[in-house]
Amino acid sequence: MKKKINIGLFGYGCVGQGFYKVLQQSPNTNAVITKIVVKDKSKSRDLPVQQFYYQPSDILLDNNIDTVVELIDDANAAYDIVKSALKLGKNVVSANKKLIAEHLDELIELANTQQVTFLYEASVCASIPIIRNIEDYFKSDHIQGFQGICNGTTNYILSRTAQGLTYDKALSEAQELGFAESDPTLDVDGFDAKYKLAILLKHVFGVSAKPEDIFNCGIRHIKPAHVNFADNYEGKLKLYSYAKQVEDKVIGFVAPFVVPLSHPNYNVENEFNAVNINAKFAHEQLFQGRGAGSVPTASAVLSDVQAFQTGYKYDYSSTKYNDNTFTNDFYLKIVLSAHDESSLDAIKFEHTAYSEVEGKLAFKVGWVYFRNLIKVDFNSRSNMFFAVISEDFKLRLSEVEHAVGEALV
Ligand SMILES: NC(=O)c1ccc[n+]([C@@H]2O[C@H](COP(=O)([O-])OP(=O)(O)OC[C@H]3O[C@@H](n4cnc5c(N)ncnc54)[C@H](OP(=O)(O)O)[C@@H]3O)[C@@H](O)[C@H]2O)c1
Structure with a gap:
């Protein structure tokens, strides 16, 4: 007994x-x-x-x-x-x-x-029994990264905007259905997703990162043109609680990602949560379920x-x-959009793949230094939006130059 x-x-x-x-x-x-x-x-x-x-x-x-x-x-x-x-x-x-x-x-x-x-x-x-699985099942494997859809409110809004609703309409629908609070700030600006990321960082990588040291950008300023951009990439926008080991460093942040059709998270819709784990031996594992x-x-x-x-x-x-160090010193590939072309200059691009004006929005795609990106408070800049478009992160500028050179060949 x-x-x-x-x-x-x-x-x-x-x-x-x-x-x-x-x-x-x-x-x-x-x-x-x-x-x-x-x-x-x-x-x-x-x-x-x-x-x-x-x-x-x-x-x-x-x-x-x-x-x-x-x-x-x-x-x-x-x-x-x-x-x-x-x-x-x-x-x-x-x-x-x-x-x-x-x-x-x-x-x-x-x-x-x-x-x-x-x-x-x-x-x-x-x-979703994610902490216990990380602690027990994956104890002898080596988790190299994860892509978490850890907030049901934002996933619901992103599912509905992908179906053609505006952000405001999708948010009020989420509120009517009881998924979103009357003040949705913690959800839509990525704070709730960040608290969960901080806990996962500890269990997966042994990293103690304070919430104030983790960058979070939400989806408050998403426009139909951003949905179209992702669609043109054969992808969908998802708000990720993201972490990855790169050499002996761990990167982790909350931001919208363009998730390709081929990724298991692509079909995680509405209020559902999911954590896709990439482990050395088990490879990819998707945990999906009700996050609230x-x-x-x-x-x-x-x-x-x-x-x-x-x-x-x-x-x-x-x-x-593990002897992992949490870092914000890395380069990543993003799409940045703004209401006017000059606002795109708020962030220095190390390499620009292309820039264009589509309708009322200007877009720029290329590599940026993460520390430059996070100087901008995207949650309070209604005229700007960005999404990560590749999980290829580089610790050094020379590697960015190499990757760009390879892509041109
Ligand atoms: N709701 C979800 O789906 C969900 C999912 C995952 C995690 N969580 C977490 O679970 C926790 C509870 O969430 P909830 O949705 O159940 O909240 P809730 O519906 O708002 O209920 C909160 C309860 O806490 C009581 N309370 C508040 N301050 C208190 C205090 N100082 N001393 C004693 N009781 C106090 C309230 O008392 P009264 O009844 O007297 O007002 C109420 O019973 C939160 O940490 C939340 O983040 C929630």
Whole structure:
């Protein structure tokens, strides 16, 4: 018989209620929710009022509770709760990507010191078991890179703009369907995708990159002409949480990519998430599933709770065996577009393959130095847009010149 787990649940919103439901329907999980802490005393709930508490200490100081499941929507309050729970010797599950991306190293160290376990599968692509697969299945393989579609709102908008809708129409559709918040900034500007990228960078490459050191550009300023550009390349625009090892360096950023027809991510549509992994021995593997939603997200939380029963912990073996350095010093090939030709000069091109004016937009295709590119805050420049058009990244300018020369031959 597995050891019984006594859970203190923080949050009874979309995911908290989903977790309550899936736990009731999972007789092989010997776990019980002892208390639920929420914020708003005046809210009506679908459970008896005696089950709800309003102070974190109601759970944290209860010695019968050995496991905290943190499912609240406030990253700062969640940080205090998770940290206190680990300090008090409780195992913790969290789905809060922002909190985890910002404080992961500190929380890993705290869990190790306290000899407790901290799991957070739901924080990256919700129901897709990506962290556990990276940790366990790929432990002895070598992941060389991944292309993640880690945000359902932006993938939905990009699917609909590819079908001819404007950005504004696609966004309001996503809001009506409940995929997008009324303030969609975190999603459409690529912040949510960046938090997930930061967590994956740690598990795949052992890289501790703070969210503020990772570049994110979203899709807020996409126009039909950009969709047409991708179409002319036989591709579709997708917002990637992207990472790749280049020699002993790791590059990672969030940006729109032109994804070719031949790529497995090309057909990942609407609110679905996917992570395509490129491993040395296994080669390409596509993980696809629901990256949000009450019950799908709760399934990952349930899986973490079950994992406690077998004494499972993340091993962070990539941190132990890799000596990778995160870098923004590399060259990449992009398409840049602007409302007027002179705005294209905001970014220096090391090599221009071509430039043209199509309708009301000017386009330039070529190689740029990443550090020059990220000086521009694309999320606030409504007249500019860029997309990455090749996964061929170079660390040195001489390699760019060589690649350009080869292409001309
Ligand atoms: N929704 C998804 O599909 C999804 C997917 C993956 C990950 N996540 C992550 O899961 C977490 C929960 O998201 P959600 O969508 O379930 O949020 P939600 O529906 O907005 O629910 C938030 C819950 O947190 C409670 N809460 C907020 N601040 C609190 C505090 N200081 N102390 C105690 N309780 C507090 C709220 O209490 P009241 O009920 O009293 O207001 C509410 O029950 C977030 O970190 C989110 O990023 C969500």
